[in-house]
Amino acid sequence: MWNNRPIIIRIKRHENVHPFIQALHAQHVPLKRVVFREQEVSFETTMHYLPKIRRVRRRFRLKMAVFYADELQVFRAQIWTLLGLAFMIAIPILCAQVIWRVDIEAATPELEQRLGKTFHETFQLETPLSQKRLPSNTVIRQKLLEQHRELSWVHIDKHGGRVILRPQESPKQTEQTTDKLASHIVATKSGVITHFNIQHGERKISVNDTAYEGDVLVSGVLESGTDQVFVGAKGEVYADYWLECSFKIPTKITVETLQQKQWRVLIKGIHQEKVDYVQKKDLPNWLSPYVSIVEEQQTKTMQVELDESKIESLLIPLLHEKVLRSLPAKTIIKKENLLQAKWGNGTVEGKVLFLVNENIASPIQGLQGE
Numbered sequence: 225m226w227n228n229r230p231i232i233i234r235i236k237r238h239e240n241v242h243p244f245i246q247a248l249h250a251q252h253v254p255l256k257r258v259v260f261r262e263q264e265v266s267f268e269t270t271m272h273y274l275p276k277i278r279r280v281r282r283r284f285r286l287k288m289a290v291f292y293a294d295e296l297q298v299f300r301a302q303i304w305t306l307l308g309l310a311f312m313i314a315i316p317i318l319c320a321q322v323i324w325r326v327d328i329e330a331a332t333p334e335l336e337q338r339l340g341k342t343f344h345e346t347f348q349l350e351t352p353l354s355q356k357r358l359p360s361n362t363v364i365r366q367k368l369l370e371q372h373r374e375l376s377w378v379h380i381d382k383h384g385g386r387v388i389l390r391p392q393e394s395p396k397q398t399e400q401t402t403d404k405l406a407s408h409i410v411a412t413k414s415g416v417i418t419h420f421n422i423q424h425g426e427r428k429i430s431v432n433d434t435a436y437e438g439d440v441l442v443s444g445v446l447e448s449g450t451d452q453v454f455v456g457a458k459g460e461v462y463a464d465y466w467l468e469c470s471f472k473i474p475t476k477i478t479v480e481t482l483q484q485k486q487w488r489v490l491i492k493g494i495h496q497e498k499v500d501y502v503q504k505k506d507l508p509n510w511l512s513p514y515v516s517i518v519e520e521q522q523t524k525t526m527q528v529e530l531d532e533s534k535i536e537s538l539l540i541p542l543l544h545e546k547v548l549r550s551l552p553a554k555t556i557i558k559k560e561n562l563l564q565a566k567w568g569n570g571t572v573e574g575k576v577l578f579l580v581n582e583n584i585a586s587p588i589q590g591l592q593g594e
Contacts, residue, residue, distance in 0.1 A: 227271045230293035234266045240284040242263050247280050270292055324352045324385035331393065339391055342371045358387070364557070369556050376548045377541055394548065394556075405456025406587030409442035411435045413584050415463030422459035435463060438536075441585055461585040464558070469547055471539075472573035473528045479538070483522035490516040530572055535565055540574055555582040 237413055248255060253276060258267040268279070274290065281288050306396040326343070330336040343349075346367050347359060361380045368378050368391070405424055414436045417429055426444040429435055444457030459493060487505075489588075505517035530539060540560055548557055558579045565574035 229271045230268055231271055231274065232266060232268050232293050233277065234289045234291070235281075236264055236287040237262070238286055240286055244280060244284045244286055247284070248277065251276060251280070253277060284432045287300050287388065310546075319385060321355050322352045322385050323355060323358055323387055326351060326387045326389070328389045328391070330391050335391060335393075339368065339372065339389065342368060343389070346371070364389075366558055369558060373432075373554060373556050377544055379541070392545075394553070398422065405444060405458050406589055407444045407454070407457065408440050408588050409440055409444075409457045409459065409461065409463070409585045410588055411437055411439045411463070411584045412586045413437050413463075413465060413582075415465035415584055416583075417441075418462045418464055418581060420461055422461075425457035425459065426454055426455075429461075435461075435584065436521050457587060460554075460583045462581055463584045464579060464581050465584075467547070467578045467580050468563070468575055469543060469578065470573070470575050471543060472571055473530075473539075475567065475570055477528055477530065478525060480523050480525045483524050485519050485521055487517060487519050490518060492516075492526050532565070535572075536564060539572075540576060544578070547578055547580075551580065551582060555580060557581075 235244070245255070245258070245267075252270060253273045256268040259265065260447065278288075326349070328336045328339050328343070330339060343364075347364075349357065364380060365378045368389075369375055373392070374393055375391050376394040377392045381388045381390070409425065414434070417431050417433050417435055419431060420427060420442075422442055426443045426446055428440045428443050435441060441461045442457045442459060444455055446453045447454055503519045507515060507517065528534065528538065540562065544557055544560060548555065558581055560579070561577040563575040563577055565572055
C-alpha cells in the first residue's frame with residue numbers, strides 16, 4: 225500500500241454510529257483505538273481506507289472530521305520524506321564539490337583586473353568547475369608571484385564553492401641611483417641566473433647558469449682587438465637561491481587581522497576618544513566644527529594556538545612576509561618548504577627553506593680600460 229499515513233477520524237455521536245462501525249468491519253477497514261465519548265466517537269486508521277470510509281459515512285449521514293495522527297512528528301517514515309531527506313543531504317555535498325566563483329580582492333581595481341587576467345590566461349579555467357580541476361594553493365600562488373613581481377604574497381581562502389584571492393603588495397622601498405657607470409657588475413651571492421635587466425654592458429654569463437659570489441656577471445669593458453673600450457655596466461641580474469631560516473615562537477600567539485572598513489559619525493562633545501581613520505568626508509564649514517564623518521579600518525584580535533594544520537596556513541605566510549621585508553626591493557619568494565617543526569615547553573621551533581629570486585648584481589668601480 226502506497227499511503228499508510230495514520231489518521232484520526234472523529235464522528236459526532238448519532239444513533240447510526242454503531243451500524244457505521246459495523247459496516248466498516250464488514251468491509252475489512254482496520255480500526256484502532258476506538259473511543260466512545262459523550263459527544264463523539266474517534267478511531268485511528270490510515271489514509272488508504274479514507275475513500276471507503278467516506279462512502280460509508282455518506283450512506284449513514286454522519287458528520288465526520290479527519291486529522292493527521294503524525295502532525296506533531298518531526299520525522300515521518302514515508303518514502304517521500306526519506307527521498308526529501310536524502311536530497312537535502314546530497315545536494316549540499318554535491319554543490320561543495322564545485323567551484324562556482326573565483327574572486328579577487330585587491331587594494332585597487334587595476335590590480336584586480338591584472339591579476340584576474342593572469343589567472344585566466346595561466347590556468348584556463350571557467351566556472352563552475354570541479355574541485356579536482358582547481359590547482360593547489362601552492363601552484364596558484366607561485367604562478368601569480370612569478371608574473372607579478374610587485375606582490376609579496378597571495379592569500380587564498382576557500383568558502384564553500386567560492387575561492388577568494390587576496391594579493392599583498394611588496395613594501396615600497398626607495399632606491400639610491402647614481403649616474404656614474406660601473407666598470408663591472410659582480411655577483412654578491414651564489415645562485416642560478418633567471419633573467420637580466422641590462423642597460424649597459426656585455427653579459428658574461430647566461431640564463432640557467434650558476435653564478436658564484438664574486439663572479440663577473442656584466443662587463444663594462446669591451447674588447448676590440450688589442451684595445452679595450454669602456455662602455456660602463458648598469459643593470460640588474462636576477463638569480464634563484466635557497467635561503468634557510470630558523471624560527472622559535474610560542475604555540476599560543478595573538479593575531480590581529482584586518483576586517484571590513486566602515487563609516488562612523490563623530491559628534492564633538494560626545495566622542496572624546498582619538499580615532500584613527502583611513503579617510504574623512506568633507507563637510508560644510510558650518511557643520512565641520514561639530515560633526516566628523518570618518519572611515520575606520522576595523523581590526524580583530526584573536527588568540528591562536530599553533531598546531532600542524534596552522535603551520536602551512538598561518539606561520540609560513542608570516543615568516544614569508546618577515547623574510548621578504550629583510551631582502552632588497554623587487555625580490556620575490558617563489559616557494560617555501562618546511563624542513564622540520566618540533567613542539568615542546570609551550571613553543572614550536574623549526575626550519576623553513578625559501579626559494580628566493582633576487583637581484584644579485586653589485587656594481588664595482590675601476591679604472592676605465594683596465
